[in-house]
Amino acid sequence: MANDALIEFKGVTVAYWQNNMGVFSIKDLITHRKNPFTTKTILHDISFEVKRGECMGVLGRNGSGKSTLLRAIAGVVKPQVGSIHINGSIAPILAIGAGLETELTGYENIELLLSLYGKPRKDVDAIKSIKDFSGLSDDVLRTPTKTYSSGMLARLTFSISVANDSDILIIDEVLAVGDQGFQHKCMDKIYQVKKEGKTILFVSHFPEDVKKLCDTAILLDGGVITHRGGAPEICDLYQKLF
Amino acid sequence: MLYLLIIIVVFKSQSNIDNYVLYATSGLIFWIFFANVTNQSIASIINSSGIIKALNVPTVFFPLSEMISELFNFILTLFVFAIAMHWFGIQYSFNLLTIIPITILFAVFTFGITLIFCSLNVFFRDVGILWTTIQPAIFYLTPIPYPEKVLTDRYPLVVQLNPIYYFIKLEREVIYKGVFPSGELWLQCTVLATGMLCIGYFIFSRLKNQFISSL
Ligand SMILES: Nc1ncnc2c1ncn2[C@@H]1O[C@H](COP(=O)(O)OP(=O)(O)OP(=O)(O)O)[C@@H](O)[C@H]1O
Ligand SMILES: [Mg+2]
Numbered sequence: 001m002a003n004d005a006l007i008e009f010k011g012v013t014v015a016y017w018q019n020n021m022g023v024f025s026i027k028d029l030i031t032h033r034k035n036p037f038t039t040k041t042i043l044h045d046i047s048f049e050v051k052r053g054e055c056m057g058v059l060g061r062n063g064s065g066k067s068t069l070l071r072a073i074a075g076v077v078k079p080q081v082g083s084i085h086i087n088g089s090i091a092p093i094l095a096i097g098a099g100l101e102t103e104l105t106g107y108e109n110i111e112l113l114l115s116l117y118g119k120p121r122k123d124v125d126a127i128k129s130i131k132d133f134s135g136l137s138d139d140v141l142r143t144p145t146k147t148y149s150s151g152m153l154a155r156l157t158f159s160i161s162v163a164n165d166s167d168i169l170i171i172d173e174v175l176a177v178g179d180q181g182f183q184h185k186c187m188d189k190i191y192q193v194k195k196e197g198k199t200i201l202f203v204s205h206f207p208e209d210v211k212k213l214c215d216t217a218i219l220l221d222g223g224v225i226t227h228r229g230g231a232p233e234i235c236d237l238y239q240k241l242f
Numbered sequence: 243m244l245y246l247l248i249i250i251v252v253f254k255s256q257s258n259i260d261n262y263v264l265y266a267t268s269g270l271i272f273w274i275f276f277a278n279v280t281n282q283s284i285a286s287i288i289n290s291s292g293i294i295k296a297l298n299v300p301t302v303f304f305p306l307s308e309m310i311s312e313l314f315n316f317i318l319t320l321f322v323f324a325i326a327m328h329w330f331g332i333q334y335s336f337n338l339l340t341i342i343p344i345t346i347l348f349a350v351f352t353f354g355i356t357l358i359f360c361s362l363n364v365f366f367r368d369v370g371i372l373w374t375t376i377q378p379a380i381f382y383l384t385p386i387p388y389p390e391k392v393l394t395d396r397y398p399l400v401v402q403l404n405p406i407y408y409f410i411k412l413e414r415e416v417i418y419k420g421v422f423p424s425g426e427l428w429l430q431c432t433v434l435a436t437g438m439l440c441i442g443y444f445i446f447s448r449l450k451n452q453f454i455s456s457l
Contacts, residue, residue: 016455025368037365071454075298078451092296099296103289116299157296 004087006167006199007050007073012082014043014065014072042068043223045082052088052167055200057210057231059238060220066203067095069220070170073201088167088199092160095172096150099157106141106148106156113160126163133189134159135182150177162189169193172203187213207235249387259389261331261418268417269386269410271323272348275316276406277377279352283308284359284370291457301450305360309353316345333420340416340423347435348409354438357446364453386410405434 016039023029023036042065050056058066071077072084074093092099092113100109110130111121119126131141134155145153154174161169175186190213194200204210210217210231217234219227227237250266259265283305287294290304320341324332332338363369384406385393393401401407412431415423 017452019365019456024366026366026372027368029366071295074296076295077454090298092293095296097292097295099292101290101292112293113297116293116297 004052005049005085006052006054006087008085009046009048009072010083010085012043012046012072012079012084013041014068014077015039015041015080016068016077041080041223043072046223046225047082048218048225048228050199050201052199053197054216055194055202055214057214057217057234058201058203058220059205059207059210059217059234061241064220065223066220067172068223070095070172070201070203073168074170086168090168090170091162091164091166092157093170093172094154094157094161094174096153096174096177098172099160100145100153102146103144105144106136109145109156110141110160114164117164119164130156130159130163133163133185135185151179151182154178155182158186158189162193166198168199168201170201173205175204175209176206207238211235253387263330264327264332265414265418266387267323267327267330268414269384271316271319272410272413273381273384273386273406275312275319275348276352277381278315279309279312279349280356280359280373280377282312283356284363284373287360287364287453288367288457294453294457301453302357302446305353305356309349309356313345313349320345327417332417335420337416337420337422341413344409344413344416344431347431348413351405351409351431351435351438354435354440354442357439357442361446361449361453364449365456380404380406384410405438408434 017037018040019036020038021032021034021036023032029036046069058069060066068077070093072079073086074090075084075086076093099113101112104112107127110127114123114126115121131138136152136155140148140152141156145156148156154177158174158178169190171190175183178186190200190202194213200213202210202214214231216229217231218225219234219237221241227234250263250270253262253266286304286308287301290301293299294301324338328334359369359373383393383400384404385401390401390411408427408430412423412427415421415427
C-alpha cells in the first residue's frame, strides 16, 4: 500500500460565483433587479495524482489558483466537473484567515477544532501540546483571536493542524509571517511529519524552501497545470516566469 | 420578555377568553422557541467562516447545533411551563403527551426556515437585519396574545396564510383545550413541516457549495 495514489484529480474544474456588481444585500438586489452572480472558472480541467508520503510543492503567480487547488483537495470547495478521490484524512488548511474563528478565544478555537476531529473537547494533553508548540502564553490564549498578530495566528493554526495525526497536511504560505525562531521550529516539525510518511502539500513563493522540502512540484498558471515534475526543475521554471 | 408580560397583562383585562394566561403563554413559548432558533442560527454559517474555509465539515452542522441547543432549552421550558400552569387551569391528561410529536413537527418546520435564512445570509448580509425587523410584525399577525376571532372574522386570509398559526392552533388543542387534535390539523401541520424542510433543504443544498465564494 506504500505507493498507491493518495490524492487523485480527474479533469477537475472549479468555479466560484463571483459577485462583481456590489450586490451584497437584499436591499441592493431589489434596486438592482438582476442576478448579480456570474460563474468564474478558476481551475480548468486539472488532473494529477499525489502518492502516499509524497511532498508536493505548488508554485505559481498570484491569483493562479494555488489556494483554490488546495481548497479543492481539502474538500472545502467542490468541483463543478470531474472527480476528486482522497484516501486519507486531512488536517485543516493552514492559511491566513482560515481555520480559526476570530470571535472565539484561542482556547475555544482549540476545543472547537478538537471536537470537530471527534476528540474529547477537554483533552488536556492535546491542549497542552498545542499550547506548548505554539509558544503562546496563557493570557494570549484567553483573548479572542481577532486581537492576535498575524504571526500569532499562524502559530496557533500551525500548532492545531499538526497536533492531529491526519494523513495530509496542507500549508498555504503561512510560515512566511512567523518569526525566525518559529519558522525553524515549523520547518523541523514539517520534516518530522514528512519522516512519519505523511503527505504534505506546500504552497510557497520561496523556491528554495520548496526545493529543500518537496520531492515533486506543480506549476500553475491561469488555473491550469502547466508543468508537473521534480521539485528542482519546477522551481527553475517558476523562476523563469519572472 | 418584559414586554411580552405587559402584552399579557394588557390583553388579559380586555379579552374575555377563559384561562387567558394559559391561552397566551402556551402560544408564547412556541413563538419564543421559533424566534430564538431563527435568530440564533441566521448567522451561524457566517460566524463559522474560518472553519468552513479550512476544513471539510458538513455546513448543515452549524445551524443544526444551534437548533439542538435551543430544543434542549425548549424542553426545559415545557416542563417548567407544565408545572406553573397548574395554577392557571391546565388539564393534566395523557393528551398532553402529544406535545412531543407537536414539538418535533414545529422544530422541523423551524429548521426548514432556518436553512433558508442562514444560507441566504451568506450572500446577502442584511437577511438577518431584515428578519429582525419583520419578526414583530409576524408576531402580531399571529393570534398569540389575542383571540383568533379578531383576525378570522375580518381578515381570514391573514391567518390562513400564516404557517405558524397552524402550529399554535395544534399546540393549543392539547395544552389549552386538553383535547386530541383533529386529523385534519395534524395533516396540515405535517405537510407544512415536511414541505418547509424540503424547501429549506433544497435551497440550502443548492447554495452550500458556493458559500465559500462569499465567506
Ligand atoms: N470568492 C471568490 N470569488 C471570485 N473569484 C475568486 C474568489 N476567490 C478567489 N477568486 C479568484 O480565483 C483566482 C485564484 O485565487 P487563489 O486564491 O487560488 O490564488 P493563489 O494562486 O492562491 O494566489 P496567491 O499567490 O496570491 O495566494 C484569483 O483570480 C481570484 O480572483
Ligand atoms: Mg493563495
